[in-house]
Amino acid sequence: MATSAAPGEAIRREWRRFTPAQRLARFTVYLVLAASIVWSARTVQIIPEFLYDAPEQMQDLLHRMWPIDFAHYRGGVHDALVDTLHIASLGTVLAVIMAIPVGVLAARNVVPFGPVNYLAKLILVSSRSVNSLVWALLFVAVFGPGALAGTLAIAFRSIGFVGKLFGEALEEANRGTIEALEATGAPWLSVMTKGYWPQVQPAFWSIVLFRWDINVRESAVLGLVGAGGIGMALDTALNLFQWTRVAMVLFSIFTVVVVAEIVVTQIRKRII
Amino acid sequence: MSTRGARAAFPASWWTRAGWVLLAAYVVYAGARLDFTWERFLVGLDNGARFIDRMFPPVIVQPDSLANGLVESLQIALLASFLGIVISLPVGLLASRNLMPVWATWPARIVIALCRSFHPVIVAILFVKAVGFGAMAGILALMVASVGFIGKLFAEAIEEISLKQVEAVRATGASFMNVITYGVLPQVFTRFIGFATYQLDSNLRNSTMVGIVGAGGIGGTLFSAFQRFDYDFVAAILLSIIAMIMVGEVLAGWVRGVFLEKGKVDGD
Numbered sequence: 087m088a089t090s091a092a093p094g095e096a097i098r099r100e101w102r103r104f105t106p107a108q109r110l111a112r113f114t115v116y117l118v119l120a121a122s123i124v125w126s127a128r129t130v131q132i133i134p135e136f137l138y139d140a141p142e143q144m145q146d147l148l149h150r151m152w153p154i155d156f157a158h159y160r161g162g163v164h165d166a167l168v169d170t171l172h173i174a175s176l177g178t179v180l181a182v183i184m185a186i187p188v189g190v191l192a193a194r195n196v197v198p199f200g201p202v203n204y205l206a207k208l209i210l211v212s213s214r215s216v217n218s219l220v221w222a223l224l225f226v227a228v229f230g231p232g233a234l235a236g237t238l239a240i241a242f243r244s245i246g247f248v249g250k251l252f253g254e255a256l257e258e259a260n261r262g263t264i265e266a267l268e269a270t271g272a273p274w275l276s277v278m279t280k281g282y283w284p285q286v287q288p289a290f291w292s293i294v295l296f297r298w299d300i301n302v303r304e305s306a307v308l309g310l311v312g313a314g315g316i317g318m319a320l321d322t323a324l325n326l327f328q329w330t331r332v333a334m335v336l337f338s339i340f341t342v343v344v345v346a347e348i349v350v351t352q353i354r355k356r357i358i
Numbered sequence: 359m360s361t362r363g364a365r366a367a368f369p370a371s372w373w374t375r376a377g378w379v380l381l382a383a384y385v386v387y388a389g390a391r392l393d394f395t396w397e398r399f400l401v402g403l404d405n406g407a408r409f410i411d412r413m414f415p416p417v418i419v420q421p422d423s424l425a426n427g428l429v430e431s432l433q434i435a436l437l438a439s440f441l442g443i444v445i446s447l448p449v450g451l452l453a454s455r456n457l458m459p460v461w462a463t464w465p466a467r468i469v470i471a472l473c474r475s476f477h478p479v480i481v482a483i484l485f486v487k488a489v490g491f492g493a494m495a496g497i498l499a500l501m502v503a504s505v506g507f508i509g510k511l512f513a514e515a516i517e518e519i520s521l522k523q524v525e526a527v528r529a530t531g532a533s534f535m536n537v538i539t540y541g542v543l544p545q546v547f548t549r550f551i552g553f554a555t556y557q558l559d560s561n562l563r564n565s566t567m568v569g570i571v572g573a574g575g576i577g578g579t580l581f582s583a584f585q586r587f588d589y590d591f592v593a594a595i596l597l598s599i600i601a602m603i604m605v606g607e608v609l610a611g612w613v614r615g616v617f618l619e620k621g622k623v624d625g626d
Contacts, residue, residue, distance in 0.1 A: 111616040123440045126433035130497075131574075136490035144488045172388040179385055215600045217567045219479065223584050228409050229402035233392035280368065307477045311570065311581075314392070324483065336480070343475045 147329070154337055155330035162319050162331070163338050170315035171342070173233055173308070174301040177240025182294055185245045189252035196256055196282065206253070214246030218304045222313040233314030240301050240308070248297055255289035256282060291357060295350045302346040306339045409589065416593035419583075424595060427569070427576030428602060434496040434565040434575050439558045441497070442504025449505060450512030451538070457516060457524075470513070473506030478564045482573040493574035500561045500568065507560070511553045512546070519545040551617040555610040562606045566599045 104112070191197050192206035221242045225235035259282050267281040309317020316339060323331040418424055452458055453466035482499035489495050519542060527541035569577025576599060583591045 108616070115613055115616055122436055126436045130430065130433040130437065130493050132494045133490065133492060136492070137494065140489045147484065147487050169392060172392055176385065176388050176392070179381070211604070212600065215563075215603045216596065217563055219567050219570060220580070220596065220599075223581075224409075227584070227589075228406040229398065230405075234394055234398060234402070237392065237394075303475075303477050307479045310479065310483075320480070336476070339480070340475050344471075 150329035151333035153330065154333040155328075156334060158331045158334045159338065162322075163316070163335055166309070166316045166319040167338055167342060169233055170305045170309075170317075171302065173236045173240060173315050174298060174305040177237045177305065178244060178294065178298045178301050180237065180241035181244030181248055181297070184241065185248035185252060188245065189249040189256065190278075192249060192253035193256035195259070195261070196278075206249070210246045210249045210253070212246070213242055213244075214250070216243070218243035219307065219311060222308045222311050226312045231312035231314070236305060236308040236313035236315055239313055240305055243304070244297050244301060247300075248293055251293045252286070252290060255286040255293070259285040288357075292354060295354060299346055299350045303343055306343070412589040413593035415590065416597055417590040418594045419588055419591040420579075423579050424576070424598060427579040427595075428598060430493055431565040431569075431575035431577075432562070432602070434493050434500060434568070435558065435562040438497045438500030438565070439504055439554070439561050442501040442557065442561075443508055443554055445501070446505045446508040446512060450509040451516065451542075453509060453513035454516035455513075456519075456521065457542070466509070466513075470506055470509040473502050474510065475506075476502075478503040479568060479571055482568040483571045486572045491572040491574075496565060496568040496573035496575055499573055500564055503564065504557050504561060508553050508557055512550065515546040515549045515553075516542060548618055551614060555614050559603075559606055559610045563603055566603075 102109075188206050188209055191202050192210060194203055197203065218239050221239035222235055225238045225242075229235045229238070263285065264277060264281045267277050272280070305315050305317075306320075307317050309315045309319065310321050312318070316335060320332065320335045320339075323329075323335055449466050449469055452462045453470060455463050458466075478499050481502050482495055485495035485498045489498065523545065524537060524541035527537050532540065565575050565577075566580075567575075567577045569575040569579065570581045572578065576595060580592065580595045580599075583589075583595060
């Protein structure tokens, strides 16, 4: 270091972790974030009168929900709950069937053709940008209320998720194996099934399980817009102000979600 | 088995085949149970064509309610993320098993599990009953979801840190808060930025939805347009939601780029 400081004299040098440009960028982010939070807090429309009695209202709500109407399970909840699980599972199966080709087309190393990659990515992004409730609204308008709309909503929302992660797994596949297979003159389908598939298989199962878990949660609310499953039972109980039944439905959703998560964690531990 | 030349290179696995058969049987069974028929599907396709026909071209029927709804959704997302993150930091810290005693981790873990197990829309219904219609219910509902998500990931991130740095800070006689600030937080900061931007993104998506149950934001406008069969307005709303979410995704990616140092990989 060619510093002009004489020996013995303390060199005043400040050590900083980040360059000025980095610091400026970070400062800008902090500033913009703080400003937008303050702006939101000051302009968002909140009716304060409603807030004052919120604790009371909450207490009243819990009071009305108790005791949970367990007897309602047989009559109104069980079938809807099973329907919800079927909607989630069938929706996942359907999504995987549709997502695999799109994911393959989105992987740059498998299909080395830019425009196709972009088109596939556009499909995946639009699938993810539309919430499953909106998909459900659309499909209810098309197919009428019922589980078909719910299943398709789950499937279309999941294409983006499964396709994106599957495409990324394909892009991370080891090139060596693929080259070795191609050198033997293997046809395209064989390269896919014997070269790529074994490499992405663990990621694939992990993605499917993860999405199924999410879909179980999501399919529980689709009924609110008429797309079948336990949400319909919830909606009916809410509209009739039968709070003990609402509590029963919420309790069963909670149980199913927890069990689904445990199942997924266990399977993941065993297989992957 | 080298003496027998004709060995199949890729022997068929009967387990795999049985799995496929089971899956196919399940699909048929579940489809029948949920009453899926070709007839319904074909009728639906016919409806769908008419539906799409009515959606295009998109028309902004009520520009005010569209703009207000979008702004309110954005506000809900920002405030819910901010409050959610502020609450989830202590909760996540309490839930980390390597720094906290058992009596602290269990309650924190239960809080996180409760927050995570319900879909934001269901939580929003309960808050609508508690604090009335409007943005407040949406903010509270998404805040709960954020506490669940960030709390869990933050706790996991803290559990993976290197304890050597914590020990070094502790050895200087630092107080508990100093240990957290200088020993723990710097190690999880980059990952935290990742969760926070992801959660902001996800709150933005969900804030466009909670309006369906009356919790404020563009969802209410969307739902009423659906109920009035104003499908051209529905299309306009959907396109603006998608545009907002995409802008949000780009901004989140940019923020992540600012904070994640290139060439420095943490942990893995």
